Amino acid sequence: MQALSKKQAPLLIGFTWFLLTRFAPPNVLLLLGAVGLLLVILWWNHGRLSLEGYSGFLVGILLLGILGGVFYGTPWPYLIRDASYYVSPLLFFAIGFQLRQSLEETVIFRSFLFYVLFATILTLGETLLLFANSQPVSFEDLRSVLVGMEMQVPLAFMLVIFAKDFGQEPLLSGKWQLVVQILLLLRMTFSFSRTMYLMLGLSLVIFWFCKPRRKSLKVSSLLYAFLGVLLVGALIWWAPGGIKENFLHKLTQTFQEVSADTNWNIETNIIQNWRGYETSVAQKLFESGDALQQSLGFGFGQLIPVSHGELVGVSLEEGGITILHNGYYSMLIKVGTVGVGLYVLFFMGTLITAWRKGLKQQLTRPLVLYVSCAYLLATFVITGFFARGGDPWLVLLFAYGIASKKEQVVGVPALTHRLQQSGQ
Numbered sequence: 001m002q003a004l005s006k007k008q009a010p011l012l013i014g015f016t017w018f019l020l021t022r023f024a025p026p027n028v029l030l031l032l033g034a035v036g037l038l039l040v041i042l043w044w045n046h047g048r049l050s051l052e053g054y055s056g057f058l059v060g061i062l063l064l065g066i067l068g069g070v071f072y073g074t075p076w077p078y079l080i081r082d083a084s085y086y087v088s089p090l091l092f093f094a095i096g097f098q099l100r101q102s103l104e105e106t107v108i109f110r111s112f113l114f115y116v117l118f119a120t121i122l123t124l125g126e127t128l129l130l131f132a133n134s135q136p137v138s139f140e141d142l143r144s145v146l147v148g149m150e151m152q153v154p155l156a157f158m159l160v161i162f163a164k165d166f167g168q169e170p171l172l173s174g175k176w177q178l179v180v181q182i183l184l185l186l187r188m189t190f191s192f193s194r195t196m197y198l199m200l201g202l203s204l205v206i207f208w209f210c211k212p213r214r215k216s217l218k219v220s221s222l223l224y225a226f227l228g229v230l231l232v233g234a235l236i237w238w239a240p241g242g243i244k245e246n247f248l249h250k251l252t253q254t255f256q257e258v259s260a261d262t263n264w265n266i267e268t269n270i271i272q273n274w275r276g277y278e279t280s281v282a283q284k285l286f287e288s289g290d291a292l293q294q295s296l297g298f299g300f301g302q303l304i305p306v307s308h309g310e311l312v313g314v315s316l317e318e319g320g321i322t323i324l325h326n327g328y329y330s331m332l333i334k335v336g337t338v339g340v341g342l343y344v345l346f347f348m349g350t351l352i353t354a355w356r357k358g359l360k361q362q363l364t365r366p367l368v369l370y371v372s373c374a375y376l377l378a379t380f381v382i383t384g385f386f387a388r389g390g391d392p393w394l395v396l397l398f399a400y401g402i403a404s405k406k407e408q409v410v411g412v413p414a415l416t417h418r419l420q421q422s423g424q
Contacts, residue, residue: 010107014114017393022119029392030084033091040098051097052402054349057342058093061386062086064335064342068299078301082322082334085386086300092392096399105363105404106169109159112397113171116156117180119149120187127190142192149187150195150382151374152394154203155367157184162207166363195381202377203370210366270308275325275381281306282329297336304333327384343385347372353402364401371398 020029041049065086069079099108126145130137160180163171172180188200264270270277282304286294303320324330331340354368371394375385385395 010110011114013107013111015118017111017115018118018122021115021391021393022122026088027084030088030091033088033095033392037091037095037098040095049094049098050101050403051094052349052353054346055093055097057346057349058086058090060342061331061335061339062090064296064339065300068297068335069301070299072299072302074299074301078303078318078322079299082300082302085323085383088392089385089387089395092395093399096396097403099396100400100403103400106171108397108400109163109168109363110171112152112393113156113159113180115393116149116152117183120153120183123149124183124186124190146191146193149391150191150193151199151371151378152391153184153187153191153196154200155370155394157181157188157200158203158207158366158370159363160184162211162366163363165211165213167212168363195378198377199374202373203366206370206373207366210369267308277308278304278306278321278324279326279329282324282326282333286329286332293336295336295338297332297334297339300334302333323383325381325383327379327382327386330383331386343379344376347376350398350402362404364404368398368401371401 020032024032062083066079066083069082123146127142130141130145160171160177163169170177188196191197264277264280285298285304289298301322303318303322304324305320306316328340328343331343335342350368350372354365354372378384
């Protein structure tokens, strides 16, 4: 088998992963994660599993949910379904940690960039086709195309911009770097996503402050940033149809959506703020539990007994929903305050690792800081780290960055040498 070159491998890996995440069901990705972890441990790492000690916090959350579900007699199909949301990211986190011994940073960074780039091109293409339709485009139609990749696109953009500042080999050549920056900027600008804009600002601040040789901000840089904000504002203001009005309305409802303090007897409030309604029901369920349930949760398989699903197209055939948009309340129901505490402690551990333990001068330092902060913030509005249908590649890259302080990279030759051996 002819070994892939350092430039070909990321393109192939990125495209393959794009196809998998786009078209493969979550259960297929879960199976791939299990098989992939087994192969990595047995083939590349000679039977060794390397992880940070605080990874046990994540395992503890999984065990809490399983034991709680068994204790309260949850039907096995519901328990297994809930467990899959928690097992999948754990598997890919473990894979990312092991790959540090076999893959160079440039290879995995480029693979992630190409994966995000393929997804970006597809999304922009679908957006153009949507507007090419003679029918007026509603905000809901646009969001159905643009939703997703809120954490990944800003990260890919920062990796392209800041790689050279950290002594990293440029991820792209000069002419392609500009083209990719423009595509990613278009994707972020036209996302009409509050989370995407928040992640862009968060990533920019973290990557800039982590630069090894940070200079004072120039007037020209501030001017460019101001012009960029004006451009985004102008594009939103001149958006066609009711897109602008709907987006501005969602901006004004941002804090209300994470609040449960609304009169839910009015159906209009439920339709306009389903996330807040979910949170309200979860809060009442949590408060109805005894001290043990509030501390350790109701276990995996516990449904959140929302109603009025027909108003927003949510199926309630099972008597409720299994997860919420607010990941913290999802964990509060499944694994209680102890589980939420373990979740926060895990990310405190990753933040300390990035800040204090040997990642200085490395591009992986801002990467780990950004992903940790992003998950802590985004869990308020999305399911967070534990999502069966989430992005395993982001979790894998996150773990790879954490492992940078521990493992000495053998590099691509080690990987390609094994590939050559397998082909003989």
